[in-house]
Amino acid sequence: MSVQATEHHGRGDASTRAPEGVRRTRPGSAYLAREYGIALVVVALFVTLSIASPNFLTTDNLLNLLRQNAAIGIIACAGTLVVIAGGFDLSVGAVYFLSGIVAAWVAVHVSVPLGLLSGVVLGGVLGLVNGELATRLKISTFLATLATSLAFAGVGAALTKGFAISVADPSFAKFGNGGLGNLTYPVIIFVVTAVVLQVLLWRGVAGRYIFAVGGNAEAARNSGVRVDTIRVVTFVVSGIAAGLAGVLDASTVSSGGSDTGVSLPLTAIAAVALGGTSIYGGAGAVWRTVLGVLLLAMIANGLDLVSVASYYQDILKGALIVVAVAVNSLATSR
Amino acid sequence: MGTDTARIELREVTKRYAGNVAVEGVSLSLAAGTVHALVGANGAGKSTIGKMIAGAVRADSGEILVNGETLNARSPREALSHGVTLISQELALVPELSVVDNVYLGAEFRRGYVLSTRRARRAFQELVVQSGFDLDPDTKVKDLGIADQQKVEILRAISRRAGVIVMDEPTSSLTADESERLHDVIRQLAANGATIVLVSHFLNEVLMLADTVTVVRNGELVSTGPASAETENTLITAMLGHAASADYAERHPVAAGAPTVLEVKNLRRNEALRDISLHIRAGEILGVAGLVGSGRTELARAIFGVDEVDGGTVTIDGVRLAKKPGPRTAIERGVVMLPENRKLEGLVMGESAAANVTLPYLRGRRGPIASMGWMRTRREQRQVAELLGELSIKPADPSAVVATMSGGNQQKVLFAKCLFRPPRVLLLDEPSRGVDVGARKSIHELINRIARQGTAVLLISSDLEEVLALSHRVLVLHRGSVAGEAPSSASMDEVMELAFGLPNGNRGISLGHTRSRA
Ligand SMILES: Nc1ncnc2c1ncn2[C@@H]1O[C@H](COP(=O)(O)OP(=O)(O)OP(=O)(O)O)[C@@H](O)[C@H]1O
Ligand SMILES: [Mg+2]
Numbered sequence: 001m002s003v004q005a006t007e008h009h010g011r012g013d014a015s016t017r018a019p020e021g022v023r024r025t026r027p028g029s030a031y032l033a034r035e036y037g038i039a040l041v042v043v044a045l046f047v048t049l050s051i052a053s054p055n056f057l058t059t060d061n062l063l064n065l066l067r068q069n070a071a072i073g074i075i076a077c078a079g080t081l082v083v084i085a086g087g088f089d090l091s092v093g094a095v096y097f098l099s100g101i102v103a104a105w106v107a108v109h110v111s112v113p114l115g116l117l118s119g120v121v122l123g124g125v126l127g128l129v130n131g132e133l134a135t136r137l138k139i140s141t142f143l144a145t146l147a148t149s150l151a152f153a154g155v156g157a158a159l160t161k162g163f164a165i166s167v168a169d170p171s172f173a174k175f176g177n178g179g180l181g182n183l184t185y186p187v188i189i190f191v192v193t194a195v196v197l198q199v200l201l202w203r204g205v206a207g208r209y210i211f212a213v214g215g216n217a218e219a220a221r222n223s224g225v226r227v228d229t230i231r232v233v234t235f236v237v238s239g240i241a242a243g244l245a246g247v248l249d250a251s252t253v254s255s256g257g258s259d260t261g262v263s264l265p266l267t268a269i270a271a272v273a274l275g276g277t278s279i280y281g282g283a284g285a286v287w288r289t290v291l292g293v294l295l296l297a298m299i300a301n302g303l304d305l306v307s308v309a310s311y312y313q314d315i316l317k318g319a320l321i322v323v324a325v326a327v328n329s330l331a332t333s334r
Numbered sequence: 335m336g337t338d339t340a341r342i343e344l345r346e347v348t349k350r351y352a353g354n355v356a357v358e359g360v361s362l363s364l365a366a367g368t369v370h371a372l373v374g375a376n377g378a379g380k381s382t383i384g385k386m387i388a389g390a391v392r393a394d395s396g397e398i399l400v401n402g403e404t405l406n407a408r409s410p411r412e413a414l415s416h417g418v419t420l421i422s423q424e425l426a427l428v429p430e431l432s433v434v435d436n437v438y439l440g441a442e443f444r445r446g447y448v449l450s451t452r453r454a455r456r457a458f459q460e461l462v463v464q465s466g467f468d469l470d471p472d473t474k475v476k477d478l479g480i481a482d483q484q485k486v487e488i489l490r491a492i493s494r495r496a497g498v499i500v501m502d503e504p505t506s507s508l509t510a511d512e513s514e515r516l517h518d519v520i521r522q523l524a525a526n527g528a529t530i531v532l533v534s535h536f537l538n539e540v541l542m543l544a545d546t547v548t549v550v551r552n553g554e555l556v557s558t559g560p561a562s563a564e565t566e567n568t569l570i571t572a573m574l575g576h577a578a579s580a581d582y583a584e585r586h587p588v589a590a591g592a593p594t595v596l597e598v599k600n601l602r603r604n605e606a607l608r609d610i611s612l613h614i615r616a617g618e619i620l621g622v623a624g625l626v627g628s629g630r631t632e633l634a635r636a637i638f639g640v641d642e643v644d645g646g647t648v649t650i651d652g653v654r655l656a657k658k659p660g661p662r663t664a665i666e667r668g669v670v671m672l673p674e675n676r677k678l679e680g681l682v683m684g685e686s687a688a689a690n691v692t693l694p695y696l697r698g699r700r701g702p703i704a705s706m707g708w709m710r711t712r713r714e715q716r717q718v719a720e721l722l723g724e725l726s727i728k729p730a731d732p733s734a735v736v737a738t739m740s741g742g743n744q745q746k747v748l749f750a751k752c753l754f755r756p757p758r759v760l761l762l763d764e765p766s767r768g769v770d771v772g773a774r775k776s777i778h779e780l781i782n783r784i785a786r787q788g789t790a791v792l793l794i795s796s797d798l799e800e801v802l803a804l805s806h807r808v809l810v811l812h813r814g815s816v817a818g819e820a821p822s823s824a825s826m827d828e829v830m831e832l833a834f835g836l837p838n839g840n841r842g843i844s845l846g847h848t849r850s851r852a
Contacts (some may be wrong), residue, residue: 203711205696205704212693215682222640222679223694223751224665282684 033327034276038291041320045295049302056305063182069297070186071096071245073290076268077194078241080289081201081234083272086214086281087134087141089235092242092268093261094152095126099246101156104165104172104256112172116247119256123243124236126152131232141235149265156257164258167250176252186248193241198286210234214281270317271296274324295320341366341529342387342418342498347396349382351738356382358553359396364546366497369520369530371544371561373537374573375770376742377728379553380533381423384500387531388420389413400498411440417497421487421504423533423741423768424677429476433469434458437490461489464522466515480675480764481507481626481796488516492523499523500531503741505539506768507674509626509796517543535742535770537566549573570771578772582803583779585619585822586786592616593651595790596669596759598637601646606632608814610646614759614790619781621805621822622794624833629814630794631674634761637792638671639664650759665694668758672748672765674794680748681736688718688732691751721750725776742769749777756787763794778804798826 050057075092082089099119107115126148134144167173179185201207212220213230221227242264250256274292277284296317303313342364349357357379364370372380385391387398389407397404400416407413410420427436434454443453458471467485475483484507491499501520505513513536520530520543534540540547541561548558549572556572571577592615601610606629614620622630635641637648639659648655650667661671673679681690692714696704703714718732727746729739736744745768752760765781766774781804785791795801801808808820810832817832 203709205707205709208689208693208696208709211685211689212682215684216678218679219682220693222638222661222671222673224662224697225693226662282682 033330035288037327038275038288038295038324042291042295042298045298045302049298049305053302053305056302059182061301061305063184063187065297065301066187066190067184068301069293070184070190071249072264072267072271073190073293074193074241074245074248075238075264076271076289076293077190077197077286078238079268080272080275080277080284080286081197081210082141082238083269083277083279084201084214084281084284085210085231085234086217087231087234088269089127089130089145089238089242090142090265091126091130091145091149091152092238092245093264094149094156095123095239095242096246096249096261096264097257097259098126098152098156098159099123099243100250100256100259101159101165102256103247103250104167105159107167107169107172108165112167112169115167115172116175116251119247119250120240120243123246124240126243127236127239128232130239131235134235135228135231141231153260153262156260160257164255166255168254170254173251173254176248176250186252189244189248194286194290197237201286206230206233211282214278214283216282267296270321273321273328276324276328278328279325292324341401342531343397343399343402344383344387345397345399347383347386347393347398349379349386349391349393355553357386357393357550360550360553360555362548362555362558364498364529364531366529367524367527368545369524369532369543371532371534371540371547372550373534373540373547373569374550374556376746376768376773377740378550378573380550381502381740382553383550384420384502384531384533385422387413387498388418388500390420390422414494414496418500419491419494419496419498420500421491421502423502423506425480425483425487427475427483427486429678430474432472432474433478433486434471436475436486437461437493439490441494457493458489461493465489465492465519467512479626479631481509481512483675484508485512488519492519496528498529498531500533502533503535503768504532505534505536507764507796510798512626513539535768535774537569537771540569541566551575573770574772578775583775583782585804585806586617586782588615588618588806592618592788595651595788596637596792597647597649599647599649601633601636601648602644603632603636603641604644606814607636607643607646610811610814610816612809612816614792616788616790617785618807619785619791619793619805621801621808622792622811623798623801623808623820623829624811624817626796627813628811628833630811631763632814633811634671634763634792634794635673637664637759638669638761640671666697669761670694670752670757670759671761672752672763674763674767676744676748676767680751681744683737684735686733686735687722687727687739687747687750688714690736690747691718691721691732691754694751695755718750718754721754722747725750725780726773742773745769746773746777749780753780753784756784757789760784760789760791761794762792764796765793766795766797766800798829802826802829 055061079089099122102122103115103119106118130145130148134141175185177184180188209225209230212225213227217227249259271292272289273279274295275288277289299313299317344360344362347357347360360383372383374380382391386393389410389412392408393406398406400418405416428439437458438454443450455471462468467489469482469485475486484504488504505516524530532544541564544561546558547561547564549556549569551573594613595616596614598610598612601607610633622633624630636643639661655667656663677683692703699706703710715732719730722730722732725746727743736747749765766777769777781791793801793805802822805822807822808824808829810817810820810829812833812835817835820829
């Protein structure tokens, strides 16, 4: 969903030329920068950190880095769909918080499997609330999810009265801490989420609809696409992802409500923007969001290792976001 | 009229997109006080030349001189400061702002930091008088039809009092009488010393107005010379590289027992549609004529279900469309609409041609293009490529992004989107807007062919000649009502009288000129 260059075959008689004869020529540099710039930056930072710190390029550190960023990764991947469809989901932090609480509560009072499930389902329901609110009342998704975010977080705080709900049953902790071989479940789920959503965007009918809705809602409607339904679906997916992330982290620490998730929405949007997904909708990719997540993670992790103070890290993150968005807008303008 | 001073000069100007030539080594000299026409097939590079002159696109190499000074403008604003402005082919207005605010956008009247609405309004009234385009200054642009939007663009350009105005297909969606008003404005501007660069597919408009005509083909300059030395045929040959006729194809008869496919009864929608009834039989092409604002577009939108109606029914093959229909149900019943504004209502500009063409056809569990929610990309690419080739769309590459195509080629993609599957009812709102002579002919042939296969076609066009040549019957609208129906043998004058709401037999208003395109 990017500006693609095609052979100009106007010379001679274009109409008689077979369409199979179309050759691609060099795409523009701005296009390449947007599409692969983030990959270059990630690789460059990776190499630099590997050289700068002996502790960076170790299996433990890298696995740890992935594990710590699985939740934000899952949320950002799903959030990419919301942004492509032309929306924002600021409630993911609150959904994350509330889902963890409910999962823990149900695990304590009913059963562990039901607890894990209920947190994820709740995420989906809250996403549905967001989507319906925004589409039916025709409020901007930015404001709608800002409002629900306050409400959801309020409910969470009321339920816990400020104290996290600990779960004593050790089976509750398996979801967040167990795994296959070296990979913990959260990391596996992050990878699976990214792959599934990216394939859906590339090859799924839903992907086509999401791009069309974000690119030109009116044209999509005139083509028989249920514009509101598609938007709602992206919010449900985002809600499920936030719920899943909340449950995973609650499981990891065997308690619900210990992390309010306030920083999650903005970090997720930062990762999406770093990945070159258009904030105006209609263009973007999940794999680049994954790189955005990794970039932010490496800045924090790697610069900690080489003891750069965290405020410098934030300045760097901010600068990178500006660069990414600028590259993106240059690539789309000319 | 002209003087010897070159107002604008292009020297070996080249523009490539990602290595592909859009304009190559073009040198041109435009005299002050003249109308200089640019003609060429779709994708020839006309708009790119216009945009480079007006600073909207920057040339890769070469020089552009204004009054002898080098100006390779980096922005439209910079070009404007040198007295150059552009009416772009793809209308570039702010939908949420009013007409008057759009006209003076970026050139507001102000005292210090305070805007003076009164002065803007007064100036606007003067513009309206000068141009003869009567527009309500307070209407939001998004509520205007495309013809009125085009008028806003024109007023904006005139209001800048620029010495050079590039007009990229300014009359593509105006009716004949409105085009005529613009022609008067153009003549008047040129007489006052302005240089007009006119891009148009209407060759007789070009021959009538232009002092000089430049023909471009595949980004290169073919010829440039006085318009008086050219005829439509010489221009067509120069543009296409071979002779071609602009004649209309033979109309096929509707089968005697053909059933009624589309029936519309008493359709009402506030002031726009007042009790409209019509029917179209299988294989029949019903033309719809009328002035801008007569309800032509509103009629198509109401049938398709884009706008909600206050009353009336739409029946397809004897079965009513749902009470509260929408495009989705209409499409399900085999109705497709080609909207008048491709950029706003028709195409997802940032998407590929293939994604646009197949968008309405992805439903159902086991479709040929999509099955169980997944795309069958290879099949899609192949089928779309075939259709693009058939319509001689350039580039005929299904993965080409629509935004990078020329205006005429975008229009053809929109047409391809309607024909990807043979529809039962085809609603066409200005189908050949902005396409060149060859493409226009192939679009006409396709309309004929699709009708012969039993589709009911509703054809709206501000080009009356086109409506009369293609349709079996012509429905004439006047202020939202059916003013009458004309047989295809009717003359343009007869149709125009109905369109103006004149009682039959009252002569005296003529179309002035007919339009033919390249
Ligand atoms: N932004 C862009 N990116 C890539 N290619 C482009 C871009 N803009 C134009 N082109 C290509 O440049 C060529 C010339 O386009 P241009 O719009 O100047 O044609 P035109 O003569 O105005 O055609 P039309 O009559 O259809 O309006 C076309 O092949 C078009 O595909
Ligand atoms: Mg053009």
